[in-house]
Amino acid sequence: MGTPMYLKSILLVFIWSILVLSSVQAQVGQVLWEDNFDTFDESLWTPDIGDGCAQGICGWGNQELQSYESDNVYIEDVPGEPGNKALVIEAKRENSGSKSFTSGKVTTNKKVAIHYGLIEVRVRVPDLQTGLWPAVWLLGTSNLVWPAKGEIDMMEMGFNQEERTRQLEPNSTVNTYTGANAFFPIPDNGGVGNIAYDVDYNTPYVADRPLNDRFVTYKLYWEPTSLRFVVEDDGTEYDLYAGPLPLDPEGDTAAFTRPFYMLLNLAVGGSLTGVLDPNGINAPLPGKMMVDYVRVSEYNGHGSVEFGDGSDDLVAESGNFGVFTENTPVANGLNFGSDADIFVFSDTFAEGSEAPYEGEEVISWETSSSNTWFGAGITSLFGKNMSNYVEEGTMKFKIKIPADVSFRIGITDNFTNEKYITFPADETKYGLVRNGEWGQVEIPLSDFEGLLAFQNLSYLFIFSSDPENLPSSPFAVAIDDIVWEDGSGLIGCQPSDIIASADVNGDATSQTNLTVGRGDSVSLNPGPAEGTWSWSGPNNFSSNQRQVDFLVIGEGDGGSYTGTYTNGCGAETTITYRITIDSVTLPEPPVGVIKSWTSVSKAGNVIRHLDGRVGIASDVVPVEAGQWNMVAGLAGSGVSFQSVDFPNKYLRHRGGEVWLDDVEDSALYREDATFFEREGLADASATSFESFNYPGYYLQHRNSLLYIDTVDTDSARNDATFTENDQEQDNDDNGSCSQLAANNDYTVEITENEEGSFLTFVPENPGIGNGVTILYYGTVENGIFPGYSVTPNEPKAINAELGQTVYFFYTYNVPEGGERNTSANRHSFEVGSCATAGAMQLKASVIGSEAPDFFVYPNPVQDRLQVNIDRTTDYHTAILVNGLGQELDRKDIKKGESPVFEMASLPRGVYFIRMIAADRTETAKVIK
Structure with a gap:
């Protein structure tokens, strides 16, 4: 409700330029x-x-x-x-x-x-x-x-x-x-x-x-x-x-x-x-x-x-305080553009051309007329508490000004009080020598006598005319290196406090000892935001960003991460976060005797069970627990059997594991989909293995036939045999897994196997990357990535989920000296696209349905899990089960309802939602 312009003595005709509307839709x-x-x-x-x-x-x-x-x-x-x-x-x-x-x-x-x-x-x-x-x-x-x-x-x-x-x-x-x-x-x-x-x-x-x-x-x-x-x-x-x-x-x-x-x-x-x-x-x-x-x-x-408490109380500053300085060590100072500004009063100065005394910035002004007043100053926009400077503090600054100009130096508070000290023309005062060069001024702050609220100052420096002696001609003045000293002797740089802050799956915490689950998202984001940061951690981890993000944390990410904060004056402070990975432990399968069955579809292949595991071997010779021979003559490490009775079900073996899949040519490794032997079947000739991860799916063997069922039954299913598929799909050779840098300095090789995804920096010329090679990567295209020290020609494991696109670039030194980086031409690839057959892990969300009529969220979940039914369906029951297949909760579904399960009290682990309809059961995997 300011005074309307038409009542002002000065009218303004304003020329407006209309903003070009962004093509990006505004978001609330x-x-x-x-x-x-x-x-x-x-x-x-x-x-x-x-x-x-x-x-x-x-x-x-x-x-x-x-x-x-x-x-x-x-x-x-x-x-x-x-x-x-x-x-x-x-x-x-x-x-x-x-x-x-x-x-x-x-x-x-x-x-x-x-x-x-x-x-x-x-x-x-x-x-x-x-x-x-x-x-x-x-x-x-x-x-x-x-x-x-x-x-x-x-x-x-x-x-x-x-x-x-x-x-x-x-x-x-x-x-x-x-x-x-x-x-x-x-x-x-x-x-x-x-x-x-x-x-x-x-x-x-x-x-x-x-x-x-x-x-x-x-x-x-x-x-x-x-x-x-x-x-x-x-x-x-x-x-x-x-x-x-x-x-x-x-x-x-x-x-x-x-x-x-x-x-x-x-x-x-x-x-x-x-x-x-x-x-x-x-x-x-x-x-x-x-x-x-x-x-x-x-x-x-x-x-x-x-939010504030309504008071005017400000934190008292101490040590060297920079009002306008670049090279002088200070504990704190004004930040122009955010909490401070320089104002020229009533346009009494024009910009001058004097070179700085120190650094790259200087206050340089010129007047254009004689016998007129002038004034300008440096203000803290939100006030500064300088009460520690009253008794023994000193204002120091450099000034270059003609000897015949009288001027004043002033301070004002936020309660309309102001005080000035006059510097008469042709006089030496407070150390100022007027010889046409830069002079040093040191004013004891106690000399600004009278009522002045140092606990809430506005202008920490004012340069103005002496009302009793206006300049007789135009003049130029330059001011630089304005510093307040509190007299405590702490004239050097003082370390700043670090504010501990982190996010785990979006939940903020001030703890520095973090226990998280594999797959959780973790962000280390301590303050302050101003200044510079550097990080070190396990596996040669390094970063120069304040915030460190782990989008999907893995076993190898555990350990201590130390952040070093350097404030504006060069003092360092450190903080250490300790990340402990609380891995989800699945129940161990029971230990059984060695059993083996010959595949009805391929006489040379043997389905073998040993110590609770099911695998494939090329003969009936017993092997050590957990190790399985690959079938000779098949491409890659993958073997696949298709169900005769269930055309969309495949029994796969890769890397010593057997699992159920619903994609014919999948090259994805499902190491979590193991099976364990079930006991107590009435038919002595029958053996049954329940899926470790997908309760409700059973690997059954009866009368030399192997099949998959959703019912744990004694009845024989002699017709449910498996036939072997053609060889598994291998990754193509179109060069997508070997990328040459835009500047031809190096090639990056992308390899993926059962152990994960790896990037290898391969120099194209001698000396490239010797001494310094840093990999920066993340899954946000234009994000800020942490850096990891790597060795040329040695693979570096990266942490990302199947199907995610990884964006990365390198910083490295070159023989002629200095460093280069490829951040302007970042590389990218999709996790899984460079895998050999069966090399990568897939975490399926819904099992047993190509087009499920429901989805669960959030997943991973912490407290409440909601099941949303996409369209009209005939689901009548929703069941929450744990990794052992034990029922934990059951919901009867009325038409149009979305069941909600409370999971806050449950331990971390793998859970499943079973949606039961009249003619089918569909299952979704949930991570807590």
Whole structure:
């Protein structure tokens, strides 16, 4: 609710460029903060009290006629919406001090700060007639004065007829017209940017029916590149401007790239309404503005909300503090572009051309006229607590300035106090020698005498004119290496604290000892984010990213990972995470005697059972437990038998394992699908092996015939024989598993076998990669990858799941010196595509159905597992079983229902959901 531009002495004609709409559809993400006003939460909102005079802006800067009181803000039931409550801001005709009206205003200042996102506010305004002015708006959280801090008006109503006519809506009424606005500084001419002033750009909403006494939702789509103002009425969105407001972090709209707090109020009278006399107010009073909710969500991946306790307390700085320096060791300092800025007052300086004293940056200014005042300074946008510097601290800086120029150095706090020290012309003071070169100045901070709140400073350095002695001619000045020392002797760099943080399967934790399951996702993401990080860990693991991600953690990823954080001044701090892999242990199969059967389809092949395992051998000679001879003469290591009676079922052997599959030419290794012998069958000639991993599937042998069944039965199935398939499919030879780098420096060989996937860096020229070769890989195409030290010509195992696409590149040294990397031309391959026949592991989710009518999620699961039935089916029962086939829970399914199983109390392991219909049973595998 800043002062409208048309009441300012400086008018601005603003040329707008409309943003080109992105082809990517905008996305609204998770809710970051929401207040539904079931109660008035004082930890979020503070009533603003008074008429503004205490803040030095009587009438709140807009000649308003009310005094804001806390009694005018309360919670009340929403008429016509049973069970729903809202915040009420009530305007009354009653005296308070010198004002004839009272009303309400609340703010989240110092309690809730919003930075980007979708902001939604559902509002109902009263009959405004002449004189009421409701608003939903935001102000920047920085300690800059208005308009430098920025103002965003999401909604304003109550515009007078003159302004509505100027906005080309003369037939609108005060109750049908609503608009939005944004205010920001124009440093070039000292003016104020006001986007509503441009009637060609402004498109206020004029409703077909009055907006009062009914709810309307106002929205702000806010991201780093733009602001978009919207009103949603009866489910339809209407833009309040011809296009989004473009934002430039280096330009006039930089204020809108920083956090803001929210304000809600109902003013009486004032400049926007055109009523400055209490007798001119004719709106029905009391009048109630109701706010149903305030909601902030992520938008296009942007958005954050920070919460405070409402105090002005700041953490006290200590040690060397850099105000403007690059090479001087400091413990902390201002960060320009995020929490600090340099301001020239009223355009009194132009940019100069002096070279830096140190580093690459310098403050260099020139004046253009004589006998005029000048000023500029460096401010902390959100305040700094420099109380540790008062007694023995010193401000040090370098300056190059003509001897005949008198100037002042100042400091200001966030409570309107300011102090200056004068440097008269042609005098040596605080060590400054004026000889045309860089001079050193050292000012004891105790010399800034008088009232000055060092616990919350705004400007830590001001350079301004001496009002008693203005410069007689234009001059140039350069300033560099501004540092505050606290006098404690800690002038060097101090280590920073590390904040421990990690995510396991999406759940945040501050623990550094992590016990996780094989297949879990783990992210190590300690803070702070500023500065640099380096990591070391098992198997030559290394990374220079702050966040380390393990998308699917494996046995080889266990161990200690140490992160070293280096702060801005070079001090190091370390943190160590210890990852323990809690492997899922399946029950051991019972130990039996050696048995073997000759395949009815291939007399030379023998199905053999030894110590609870089933395998294939080429003869009947006993072999050692767990080892099996391959059948001679078959391509690859795979052997497959197809069921005569079940055409889509195949018995496969690969790598010493037997498993069930439903794909004829699968080259995938299913080492987990072992079978163990069942006991107690009535038929002495029958032997049965139940699937270890797929309860309900049995490998049966009777009368020299081998078959697969879903029923553990004694009845013979003499017709269920198996016939051998043709040889298994091997990987092709089209070069997809050998890739030459785009710069021809190396070839990467991709090999896959029963032990996993491997990448081998093969230099194409001598000396490539000698000393330094680092592999970076991940499964997100444009992601940030951890790095692993590798040795040329030696395979490096990678951790990824079958079917995932792996993206990778290398950094390596070259004989002529220096390093190269191929991050601009990354390699990629799909896990399993380079496997020899039967080499890779497949984790199937649904067994026994080519097109299941259900799916389970989430999988892996932690607490609750839901079974979603895709379409009308005849499932009547859902059963949860463990890896031993024991029933744990059973749900009767009614048509249209989605069964839910509680699994929070179950241990980690493999589980199964059996979906039973009249004519079939389908099974899904679940990982806990």
